Amino acid sequence: xxxxxxxxxxxxxxxxxxxxxxxxxxxxxxxxxxxxxxxxxxxxxxxxxxxxxxxxxxxxxxxxxxxxxxxxxxxxxxxxxxxxxxxxxxxxxxxxxxxxxxxxxxxxxxxxxxxxxxxxxxxxxxxxxxxxxxxxxxxxxxxxxxxxxxxxxxxxxxxxxxxxxxxxxxxxxxxxxxxxxxxxxxxxxxxxxxxxxxxxxxxxxxxxxxxxxxxxxxxxxxxxxxxxxxxxxxxxxxxxxxxxxxxxxxxxxxxx
Numbered sequence: 442x443x444x445x446x447x448x449x450x451x452x453x454x455x456x457x458x459x460x461x462x463x464x465x466x467x468x469x470x471x472x473x474x475x476x477x478x479x480x481x482x483x484x485x486x487x488x489x490x491x492x493x494x495x496x497x498x499x500x501x502x503x504x505x506x507x508x509x510x511x512x513x514x515x516x517x518x519x520x521x522x523x524x525x526x527x528x529x530x531x532x533x534x535x536x537x538x539x540x541x542x543x544x545x546x547x548x549x550x551x552x553x554x555x556x557x558x559x560x561x562x563x564x565x566x567x568x569x570x571x572x573x574x575x576x577x578x579x580x581x582x583x584x585x586x587x588x589x590x591x592x593x594x595x596x597x598x599x600x601x602x603x604x605x606x607x608x609x610x611x612x613x614x615x616x617x618x619x620x621x622x623x624x625x626x627x628x629x630x631x632x633x634x635x636x637x638x639x640x641x642x643x644x645x646x647x648x649x650x651x652x653x654x655x656x657x658x659x660x661x662x663x664x665x666x667x668x669x670x671x672x673x674x675x676x677x678x679x680x681x682x683x684x685x686x687x688x689x690x691x692x693x694x695x696x697x
Contacts (some may be wrong), residue, residue, distance in 0.1 A: 446487040447688065448476060449515040451506040452522050454495035455560050457684065460617030468684070469620075472519065474627035474642075475634075480693040482636035489691050490515075492683040499523045499540045506683075507544060511551050513688065517595070519556035519630070520544045523584075527576045534576070538583035545588065556595040556630065557588055561605040561622060566615045597633040599626055604644075621645040 450456050450472040458470015476489035490513055492506040499522035510518055523537040541557070548555040559581055564573035581600045588594055599605055602625075608615075610622035618626070624645045628638035 444516065446479065446483070446485075446517065447513070447515045448479065448487060448517045448519070449490040449510045449513055450493055450519045451510050452493040452502060452520060453497040453525060454493075454617060455521055455524060455558075456491065456493035456519070457495050458493075458623065459495050460612040460614070461620045461623040469623065471623040471626040471630065474624060475519075475630045476691045477694070478627060478631045478638060478642075479634065479636055480691045482631065482638075484693050486690050486692045488688040489685065490683075490688050491685040494681050494683060496525065497522070499526050499537050503540055503544060507547060511547060511553065514551075515553055517554045517556055518544075518548055519558060519595075521558040521560060523580055524560045527580055528573070530572065530576070534579045534583050537580060538587050541584050542587050545591075545594075554593070554595060556597065556633070557584070558626070558630065559584065559598045559600040561599045561602065561610070561618060561626070563606070563611060563616055565606050566608055566611065595630075595633045597626070597630045599629060602629075 454460075456470065456472050458468035458473060461469045461471075463469055472491050472493070473489075476487060480487045490510070492510055493502075494506075497505075502520075502522045507520075520541070522540065526532045526537050527534075545555055545557075562574070562577055564570040564577060567573055577600055581598070585598070588596065604610075605618075605622060605625060610618050610625060612619045621644070624642040628642035631638035
């Protein structure tokens with residue numbers, strides 16, 4: 442009899458789904474797509490929760506989300522964090538990697554399969570691209586070393602995917618992936634799970650409705666507000682609640 446799947450996702454904006462906005466203003470993102478694609482591939486409903494909240498540093502993700510997620514008694518837990526820490530040059534990468542080790546240890550203790558992700562590389566389109574590239578490379582190496590030899594983990598690394606660095610996959614803010622990017626990440630996670638990922642998800646063919654922003658408008662609408670949050674110690678996730686704080690049932694689509 443097939444195993445009942447209970448999948449919970451924790452993390453920041455990447456896992457919440459920022460950049461993949463639906464017409465009603467809600468966000469979808471790769472984790473939602475994985476839940477649906479997993480149900481479709483198995484032809485069986487799965488339970489899904491998503492506790493991720495945008496703007497979180499890696500330690501608050503763990504402090505606020507990990508034990509709450511494990512209390513749901515999942516079979517699988519996906520974790521990604523450190524992107525916001527990486528953009529702070531004084532944050533030691535080893536400290537970020539230590540958090541991955543802690544999450545892995547807690548998953549082992551609770552008998553939960555950990556799904557490890559790295560974010561995609563936005564450095565080519567951001568200010569200080571060389572610094573971001575170096576920090577991201579360092580973080581990617583550090584996390585990979587922490588999970589080396591763990592064939593029982595589900596590993597879906599997106600940082601090395603050079604195709605994902607193309608602006609084709611990114612939203613106007615240049616920091617979050619658009620629907621195409623989230624679909625490509627979802628396809629990678631499903632493949633790592635041994636499930637079928639729709640071929641079109643790897644390079645989603647959909648109209649590009651975003652208008653490329655000039656330097657001044659980009660600074661005014663995106664970079665400037667991000668810098669102000671940094672200076673004031675606030676976060677885009679302040680006051681937000683998890684979009685799926687408890688299990689929802691994801692049913693397979695009949696035409697899949």
